[in-house]
Amino acid sequence: MLQDLDRIGxxxxxxxxxxxxxxxxxxxxxxxxxxxxxxxxxxxxASAIWCVVLVLRHRQAVVFSGTFSxxxxxxxxxxxxxxxxxxxxxxxxxxxxxxxxxxEFWAVLLLATAAMMLLSGARDLILIFVALEMSxxxxxxxxxxxxDDRATEAGLKYILLGxxxxxxxxxxxxxxxxxxxxxxxxxxxxGPSIASLVSQADPGTRAALIAAIVLLASGFSFKVALVPFQxxxxxxYEGAATxxxxxxxxxxxxxxxxxxxxxxxxxxxxxxxxxxDWSNVFAGLAAVSMTAGNIxxxxxxxxxxxxxxxxxxxxxxxxxxxxxxxxxKDGLAIGPSGVTFFLAAYAFTNLGAFFAIxxxxxxxxxxxxxxxxxxxxxxxLLAGVLAICFVSLTGLPPSAGxxxxxxxxxxxxxxxxxxxxxxxVVNTAxxxxxxxxxxxxxxxxxxxxxxxxxxxxxxxTAVAGAGLGVLVLFVLPWPLLHAAERAVHALG
Amino acid sequence: xxTFLVFFPVVGALVIASLPRDQERQAKWMALGVTATVLIxxxxxxxxxDRNAEGLQFAQRYRxxxxxxVGFDVHYxxxxxxLSLTMVILTxxxxxxxxxxxxxxxxxxxxxxxxxxxxETGVLGVFTAQDLxxxxxxxxxxxxxMYFLISIWGSGRKEYSAMKFLLFxxxxxxxxxxxxLALAFSANPSTFDMQALQGAHLSSTVLPLPLIFFLIxxxxxxxLPVVPFHTWLPDAHxxxxxxxxxILAGVLLKMGGYGMLRILAGIMPKTAQDYAVWLASLAVxxxxxxxxxxxxxxxxxxxxxxSSVSHMGYVLLGIAxxxxxxxxxxxxQMFSHGIITGLLFVMVGLIYDRAHTRSVDELSGLAHVxxxxxxxxxxxxxASLGLPAMSGFVAEVMVFLGAAGRFQAPTILAVVAIVLTAxxxxxxxxxxxxxPVNERWMALPDAVAWWEQVxxxxxxxxxxxxxxxxxxxxxxxxxxxxxxxxxxx
Numbered sequence: 018m019l020q021d022l023d024r025i026g027x028x029x030x031x032x033x034x035x036x037x038x039x040x041x042x043x044x045x046x047x048x049x050x051x052x053x054x055x056x057x058x059x060x061x062x063a064s065a066i067w068c069v070v071l072v073l074r075h076r077q078a079v080v081f082s083g084t085f086s087x088x089x090x091x092x093x094x095x096x097x098x099x100x101x102x103x104x105x106x107x108x109x110x111x112x113x114x115x116x117x118x119x120x121e122f123w124a125v126l127l128l129a130t131a132a133m134m135l136l137s138g139a140r141d142l143i144l145i146f147v148a149l150e151m152s153x154x155x156x157x158x159x160x161x162x163x164x165d166d167r168a169t170e171a172g173l174k175y176i177l178l179g180x181x182x183x184x185x186x187x188x189x190x191x192x193x194x195x196x197x198x199x200x201x202x203x204x205x206x207x208g209p210s211i212a213s214l215v216s217q218a219d220p221g222t223r224a225a226l227i228a229a230i231v232l233l234a235s236g237f238s239f240k241v242a243l244v245p246f247q248x249x250x251x252x253x254y255e256g257a258a259t260x261x262x263x264x265x266x267x268x269x270x271x272x273x274x275x276x277x278x279x280x281x282x283x284x285x286x287x288x289x290x291x292x293x294d295w296s297n298v299f300a301g302l303a304a305v306s307m308t309a310g311n312i313x314x315x316x317x318x319x320x321x322x323x324x325x326x327x328x329x330x331x332x333x334x335x336x337x338x339x340x341x342x343x344x345x346k347d348g349l350a351i352g353p354s355g356v357t358f359f360l361a362a363y364a365f366t367n368l369g370a371f372f373a374i375x376x377x378x379x380x381x382x383x384x385x386x387x388x389x390x391x392x393x394x395x396x397x398l399l400a401g402v403l404a405i406c407f408v409s410l411t412g413l414p415p416s417a418g419x420x421x422x423x424x425x426x427x428x429x430x431x432x433x434x435x436x437x438x439x440x441x442v443v444n445t446a447x448x449x450x451x452x453x454x455x456x457x458x459x460x461x462x463x464x465x466x467x468x469x470x471x472x473x474x475x476x477x478t479a480v481a482g483a484g485l486g487v488l489v490l491f492v493l494p495w496p497l498l499h500a501a502e503r504a505v506h507a508l509g
Numbered sequence: 510x511x512t513f514l515v516f517f518p519v520v521g522a523l524v525i526a527s528l529p530r531d532q533e534r535q536a537k538w539m540a541l542g543v544t545a546t547v548l549i550x551x552x553x554x555x556x557x558x559d560r561n562a563e564g565l566q567f568a569q570r571y572r573x574x575x576x577x578x579v580g581f582d583v584h585y586x587x588x589x590x591x592l593s594l595t596m597v598i599l600t601x602x603x604x605x606x607x608x609x610x611x612x613x614x615x616x617x618x619x620x621x622x623x624x625x626x627x628x629e630t631g632v633l634g635v636f637t638a639q640d641l642x643x644x645x646x647x648x649x650x651x652x653x654x655m656y657f658l659i660s661i662w663g664s665g666r667k668e669y670s671a672m673k674f675l676l677f678x679x680x681x682x683x684x685x686x687x688x689x690l691a692l693a694f695s696a697n698p699s700t701f702d703m704q705a706l707q708g709a710h711l712s713s714t715v716l717p718l719p720l721i722f723f724l725i726x727x728x729x730x731x732x733l734p735v736v737p738f739h740t741w742l743p744d745a746h747x748x749x750x751x752x753x754x755x756i757l758a759g760v761l762l763k764m765g766g767y768g769m770l771r772i773l774a775g776i777m778p779k780t781a782q783d784y785a786v787w788l789a790s791l792a793v794x795x796x797x798x799x800x801x802x803x804x805x806x807x808x809x810x811x812x813x814x815x816s817s818v819s820h821m822g823y824v825l826l827g828i829a830x831x832x833x834x835x836x837x838x839x840x841x842q843m844f845s846h847g848i849i850t851g852l853l854f855v856m857v858g859l860i861y862d863r864a865h866t867r868s869v870d871e872l873s874g875l876a877h878v879x880x881x882x883x884x885x886x887x888x889x890x891x892a893s894l895g896l897p898a899m900s901g902f903v904a905e906v907m908v909f910l911g912a913a914g915r916f917q918a919p920t921i922l923a924v925v926a927i928v929l930t931a932x933x934x935x936x937x938x939x940x941x942x943x944x945p946v947n948e949r950w951m952a953l954p955d956a957v958a959w960w961e962q963v964x965x966x967x968x969x970x971x972x973x974x975x976x977x978x979x980x981x982x983x984x985x986x987x988x989x990x991x992x993x994x995x996x997x998x
Contacts, residue, residue, distance in 0.1 A: 351581070408653070414646045420574070423642065423686075427581050430690045435716050438690070442683035449679050453656070453672070461660055461668065495574055 021080040024071065024087045025138075027064040027095050031131035034060025035124040042120010050119055054110040057123040058103060061130070065099045068092060083201050084141035088507035091138030093357060093500055094275050098137075101268045101364050102130040108372045108479035109260030112379075122162060126264065129155035133272035140283065142190045142200040142211075145276055149186070149240070152272060153179050156265055160257040171249075171256025178249045182239035189232030193284075196225045202284040211284045218290040226285075230295045233280060234302070241273035243336060244306040247329045251313075254325035259378065262321060263371030266328045271360045274335055278353050282508045287342035287350060300340040300437050306333030307444040314451050319384050320374055323451065327410060328367065330448060334412075335359055337441055338425040341432035350505055352432065355424040357501040362409070362417035362490055369483030370406035373399045376472035376480060386455055391464025399472065400459045402484035407452040409487045412445055417490035420498070511567050511587040514550050514597070515633045518543055518604075522626035525619055533619045537612060540622035544605040547629065551601040558594055560984045563992065565590050565639065565704065573643075583701055586639040592989030595840055595982065596636040596760075596767055599847045603759040604629045606968065607752035610855055612960040614662070614750075621662055628654035628756065635764050641689045641701040641772075648682055648728075648764065655753070655761070663748040670741075670748040677731050677741040685728025691716045692725065692776065706776045707996070722780040725772060732765030733821045736795040746814040751858025754810065758817050759851035763843045766824045770836060770993065774828060778997045781831060788829035789912070793919040795822030800926040803933050809857045809867040812937065813850060816893065816930060820846045826916075826923060827908035833987075833994040835911020838904055840986045845892075845900035845975060852889040852968040856882055859961060860941075863953040869937055873944035879955040883942045885965045890938045892972050894931035900975035 022029070038056050041049055071077075072092060079086045105126065113122050132152035139145040157179060161172025194200055197214040204210035214222065239246040254262040281287075281295055310330030317323040338359065341352030376399050377392055378384050393400040409416030412423075422445070429438045472480065490497060521543035525536050558566060568588035574581065589597060607625060614621055631654065634647030652675055660671035693701045695718065696709035711718060731738045742762075746754050774781050781788075799819030806812040820842070827839030859882050860875065861867050876883035892899040905927065912920045956962060975982055 413649050413652070415650065419646070419649075423690075424581060426686070427690050430687070430694055430715050433715060435687065435691060438687050439684070442687055443680070446676065446680045446683050450672075450676060453675065457656075457660065457668070457672075460657065498574060 021078075024076055024078065024080050025085065025135070026067040026071065027099075028131045028134050030064040030067055031060055031127045031134070034063070035127035035131070038127065039120045039124040042118070042123070051114075053119055053123055054106055054113065057106050057127060060127060061099050061103050061106070065096065068095050068099075079140065079205055083204055084144045085135075085138050086140045086507070087138060090275075090279075090504045090507035091134070093504035094137035094271065095134045097271055097361055097364060098130050098133050098268055101264070101271070101368065102126065104368050104372075104479050104483060105260055105264045107482075108263070108368075108375065108476050109258075110475045111473045112258065112260055112375070116162070118162075122159075125155045125158050125162075129159065129264075130268070133268055133275075136272050137275040137279075139276070140202045140279065142193065142202070145280070146183075146187060146190065149276065150183060152269070153183065153240070156269060159261045159264065160253050162261060163256075163258050167256035168258070171253040175249050175253050178239065182236045182246065185232050185239075186236030189229045189236060192225050192229035192232065196222050202280065212286060215285055215289045215291060223291065226291050227294055230285065230291065230298060234277075234295065234298045237273055237277050237280075238302055241270050241277070241332050241335070242329050243302045243332050244309040244329060247306070247310070247332075250329055251322045251325040254328075255319060255321045255384070259321065259371055259375040262324075263368050263375070266324070266371065267364045267367050270328070270332060270335075271364065274339070274356055274360060277339060278356065278505075278508060281339070282350065282353055292342050296340045296342045296432075299336045300434060303333045303336035303340055304437060304440045306330060306336065307441060308333075311444050311447045311451075314448070317451070318386055320378075320386050320389065320455065321384050323386065323455070324367070324370060324374070327448065327452070330444065331363060331367075331410065333444075334422060334425060334441060335363075337429050337434070337437055340437065341425070341428040341434060343432040350508065351424075351428040353508060354498075354502045354505040355421070355428045357504050358424055358494075358498055359421035361497055361501065362421040362487075365483050365486035365490065366406045366409040366416070366418055369402050369480060369487060370410070372476065372480045372483060373403040373406070376476050377403075377470060379472075380470045381466075386458060388465070389455065389458050390462035391459070392470070393460045395464055395466075395468060396470035398477065399470065399480060402480050404456045404459065405484055405487055407456055411449050411452050413449075415488065415491045417487045417494065419491060420494045424498075510550070510554065511569055511589065511637050514547060514554070515587065515630055515637060517547055517550075518626040518633070519630035522623040522630075525626065526623040528619055530619075536619045536622045537608070537614075540608045540626060541605070543626055544601070544608045544629070547633075548601040548605050551597050554589065555594060555598055555985070558589070558591075558985065560591070560988050563988075568639070570639075583642045584640045586643060586702065587637045588639045588704075589637055590989040590992075591985040591987060592767070592770060592840060592993075593636050594989070595844050595986050596763055597633060599763065599844050600629065600632050600636060600760050602967075602971070603755060603847060603851050606851060606855065606964040607755050609960045609964045610755070610858060611750070611752040612958070616662060621658070624654040624658050625752070625756075628658070632756075632760050632764065636767060639703045641693060641703060641706075644703070644768075644772075645682070645686055645689060648685075649679075651761065651764075652678060655757075658753045659745060659749045662750040662753070664750070665748045666744070667748045670744040673741045674745040677738065681728040681731030681738070684724045688721050688724030688728070691721045695721065703771070703776065707992070711777065711779075718777065718780050719784065722773060722777055722784065726769070729765040729768040729773070730791075732768070733762055733825065734765070734818065735791050735821070735825060736798045736818065739795070739799075739818050742818060743811045743814040746817075746854075747808060747810045751854060751861070754854040754858070755851040758813070758854060759847040762817065762821055763847060766821065766828070766839060766843050769825070769828050770840065770990075774831060774836065774997065775993045778831075778993075782997065785829050785831050785915070788825060789916045789919050792822045792825035792829055793922050795819065795825060796923045796926045800930045803930060807869050809860070809869060809872075809937075809941075810854070812869070813853050813857065816934070817846070817850055819926065819930060820850070820893075823905060823908050823923065826912050826919065830908075830911040830915050831994075831997045832911050832915070833990060834907055836990045836994055837983060837986050838907025838909075838911050840990065841900070841975075841979070841983065842904035842908055844982065845904045845972070848968050848971050849889055849892045849899075849901055852885065852965065852972070853893060855964060855968070856886040856889060859956055860886075864950055869940060872941045872947075872950070874942070874946035875950060875953075876942040877946050878950050878953050881956045881962065881965070885956075885969065887938055887942060888969055888972070890934045892976075894934050895927060898973070898976045900972050900979070903976060903979045
């Protein structure tokens with residue numbers, strides 16, 4: 018037991034770092050507080066280094082009586098979450114300086130990250146639920162952190178709907194426990210587990226399994242913002258501080274899809290007798306999300322709400338990959354590896370877009386799209402990154418999003434989901450319109466005011482880093498693609 | 510060599526875009542240097558091209574994405590055969606023309622030339638890519654430069670037209686992408702390599718082959734354009750700046766025809782045979798509808814745009830004939846239409862720069878005021894209606910010869926339509942050039958600057974050269990067409 022603790026070292030380090038940051042934040046002296054973001058970064062770096070050491074020493078194993086698995090899948094997501102959190106810390110350093118409770122902000126951010134990392138390795142329903150709640154509660158707090166009317170409304174809405182989603186998930190888990198008598202998704206030693214139950218293909222369990230599938234899919238859909246469980250998204254994105262919205266839109270989605278892949282690919286299994294059932298559930302959710310998200314996005318005048326709806330549509334795109342169960346060759350499922358790759362590409366893209374918006378909005382004091390007129394001439398770097406990120410969200414070259422969409426669509430075609438791909442590409446054409454409208458406003462309209470807009474050095478670094486990531490992943494996608502494929506091997 | 514050819518323009522674009530603001534005057538000289546270099550390189554390739562060898566030449570192939578165990582293996586694969594090479598020469602030639610006729614552009618010249626060069630990379634990439642994904646990638650890259658070129662430097666309802674162009678194209682290309690993915694999976698082993706696909710046995714695995722065929726056709730039909738997907742073209746032409754109209758009519762439409770030849774006829778010959786009648790019908794509808802619409806136009810640019818729709822119908826007719834002669838004729842028609850229509854747009858642009866109108870009703874007797882422009886316009890008009898000894902004649906005759914054996918009625922209709930167009934173009938020329946001299950236009954200058962006269966002369970020379978001695982070009986085209994035609998059986 019104790020000798021396995023090092024395998025959750027990355028998570029533990031972040032929790033300790035969160036405690037330290039919280040304590041230093043209480044000192045209430047400006048000089049110490051200026052170091053807080055670097056403390057948070059240090060914690061993330063230490064966590065990443067620990068994870069590298071784990072990889073180098075081949076410490077991959079299933080531990081804690083089969084509840085936690087340190088494997089290529091969880092390691093991929095550990096690095097993804099650390100990278101996302103790191104970029105968010107860099108980008109929001111200046112923003113947080115204006116807040117009263119700085120130590121608390123960083124501590125909650127680190128705890129949310131640690132919870133997500135734990136979630137990606139969880140192989141037991143109880144650990145999944147605990148980690149999910151830990152990350153959700155941290156996110157509720159972050160959403161309401163500004164404590165003005167909007168943020169409070171956002172936080173309240175998020176926590177109320179989130180609580181219902183958690184209850185639904187728990188209900189689904191209860192069904193599973195009821196018919197299997199265990200909470201394990203898979204069991205290495207051949208003992209009882211959900212996977213072994215499903216593989217028996219007992220028709221008597223089918224109804225209960227489908228009930229569990231529907232309930233779990235609904236609850237997780239809330240976390241990743243799939244229609245019809247998306248109501249909270251636009252309000253929370255608009256009300257929460259922009260760095261928080263960036264974190265939620267990327268990390269929370271990635272964590273949600275990680276757990277979806279764990280539960281459905283490891284637990285229920287793509288080739289089992291309920292495989293096509295849950296695949297259909299996700300295909301339906303994907304089609305509805307893409308269409309509804311894109312159509313609503315067409316109507317938006319606020320750029321953060323636009324990104325909110327666009328992220329709903331993107332969740333639909335990712336769900337296409339989840340639904341592509343039949344696409345596998347040599348035992349390697351290409352749907353999930355497409356999802357994994359897409360999530361990483363999407364992380365850079367959406368963070369870049371949010372950071373650029375953060376920098377621009379801070380200066381012009383508005384989130385309205387019409388106020389972005391002529392920004393390209395006032396802030397060439399920020400507008401350029403925002404434009405390339407929007408191109409990537411559309412899925413056009415030259416950007417990382419191009420490969421992500423291509424890979425997922427390819428998987429879906431292999432999986433006899435051509436109808437879904439046609440829905441998806443029609444949606445791509447729709448989404449092009451509203452993304453391009455923003456780019457057009459920035460580049461074509463004359464600016465309403467003169468004067469350069471410049472971001473602080475930290476924020477500029479984060480913006481440029483994300484934008485560069487989007488471009489580099491276009492030219493050299495294969496290292497990440499390779500990593501994503503290896504990650505999915507762990508799902509078996 | 511091909512990598513240099515394709516990417517040198519975009520490198521030039523980046524350099525131009527990063528010029529300091531006070532050196533904007535340098536931009537056009539740099540753009541000229543880049544397009545001239547690219548033209549010379551493409552001519553060197555043309556000269557070094559072995560017309561007797563089979564298959565691709567100057568090929569470059571590197572693995573880009575490695576995931577072959579899941580059927581997702583993308584190569585960076587460039588190469589030219591006779592078909593590609595013809596289009597490449599057309600592209601490099603028209604881009605230097607486009608640069609020259611934009612010489613006195615005042616508004617944000619730095620960005621303008623940067624976008625033009627970025628566009629050139631996209632187009633050259635489409636014509637040389639030998640991997641479906643790479644092809645698609647270049648196909649999409651061309652969109653953004655076009656959007657900005659039309660919506661910043663255009664006129665009239667420019668933003669509407671730019672958006673319309675974009676949405677039509679991207680809707681078509683989105684369906685095309687589904688088709689590509691399904692096509693790659695229909696082959697065994699699945700691959701995106703266009704050369705490998707050409708010989709592959711295709712079977713309906715995920716989607717029925719005819720559906721794949723028409724998904725891909727949708728993308729190309731929007732671009733060519735085929736009636737009823739053509740409505741973006743007159744708008745885009747009318748509102749685009751002159752040089753962009755030249756490129757649009759001269760090169761971008763050819764991407765559609767090239768794709769049909771290379772991918773539909775080249776990779777799916779059986780399905781193409783089965784549905785050739787449909788293609789021929791669409792072709793005749795385009796030819797006749799385009800020709801009839803020409804009669805209703807009073808704006809010179811819209812008039813040429815609709816005549817383009819009609820002329821592109823000949824390309825589709827030649828392709829639908831699915832034989833050696835028809836396909837060669839279609840390719841030659843694309844080349845010659847590119848230069849002839851390019852020249853027409855250049856002339857209309859010059860007239861518009863001076864008279865600030867393109868209305869057939871207002872213009873009159875221009876030949877007395879601007880003889881150089883008049884000569885160019887008349888010759889281009891004659892070439893456009895297919896006068897012998899000009900390139901359009903050779904191409905259209907080949908298309909009709911190719912199509913006549915297979916589709917009698919459509920061919921006759923097409924020939925009738927050509928007479929209609931000819932009548933109207935002659936009437937337009939008489940009216941605009943030789944009507945009574947209008948006082949309003951007396952003071953207008955002729956085309957005197959070198960950057961106006963050089964492209965006109967060069968384009969006329971090419972039109973005549975191909976018209977009088979087409980064999981040099983046809984040999985090259987045949988090298989590319991022969992393998993396609995032989996698979997069609």
